[in-house]
Amino acid sequence: MLLLAFDTATPAVTAAVHDGTAVLAETHQVDARRHGELLLPAIDRVLRAAGVDKHQLTGIAVGVGPGPYTGLRVGLVTAAALGHALGLPVHGVCTLDAIAFQARAEGLAGQPFTVATDARRKEVYWASYDADGSRTEGPGVDRPAELTPAARSVGAGAVLYPDAFPGAYGPEHVSAGALAGFAAAELAAGRELLPNVPLYLRRPDAQVPAAYKTVLGGKAVLPA
Template identity: 60%
Template structure:
């Protein structure tokens, strides 16, 4: 199994390749082969395909070797989120391979908790919350029992409207860092944006366990920021 993962639901454009080493004869356990990430909220479309090419090149693999695609389904702003979803769908259709969707917040939870294991500041073995920037002074958030188990969300809310028992949990993600007065347990030393490497690892675990992964359907949670201008002046022929 060779999984190509990508996520564009946050300001990070992130791509990863996860699977077996090419030509390995002893069938080693699948692992991260290559990854790339760049934070730029305005250049998702410009950065994604070069990142895919770079990751495949670093791993010494070709796109036609990929057996499955994993894409972050958000929640996230409409335009950025669509870039990853459409690209994954195009690759899947062109190669005739499955495309799996995973919640972007699940990837952040998996990455943050993995990074926190053994950290001197304390791990995330217990309940915690992931929050990303939803703009409009809101956050996308979800609550987790551990790095693999989401127990509520995703949802979108103003930070001040979150239940107190959620806001006081250890928190990771760029949204938590934006509102430290609300997320009093924010962990700034842990990953703040989406991680394609974490999405790929989580998908590989679930597929190996025989789980059926969700279809890649976007989780917008609200209407797009863009609006069709109102009050057009009617133009008629003379």
């Protein structure tokens, strides 16, 4: 197994190569405004660092969110294009599940916890996990005050709203290495991953104005 994994659902642009047992190379850069500019160079770096030619890959794992529309679609479109060009299967992974996988590896194994990332608009994307790391609730998008999280929480959303998420713990953003590790474990166990379809959970910020009307007969129809 040689998986190329990447995620653009959070402010982090992260990519990794995983051989089914361990991460061979990983890169991680936090920049919420440059996903489209940073992703392909990041993929090139990890392939070179791992000494892997893209034609040796056996699959692609990509974070499908939840996340903001603009950043998330960069990863999904890139995964679809690479999968088509190289004839590879594309496996979707809930970004919150990847963060949970990483949190357990870093010390939260054996206890329930909540993962929360920043959804903007004073909301968070969230999911809850039991002591075995299985998702029990979510993913969802809500205001922090409307949630009853577990005693321990991880993710940038938990750090941003400490009053609502006591016991906030790292990591804040997803790691492509953790995403790849989660995907490799699920595939090795014979479990299916998600399709390469975005988990937006809400409508995009940019919307057609309510008063907008289409052009008919070559003339613009203005709102009354």
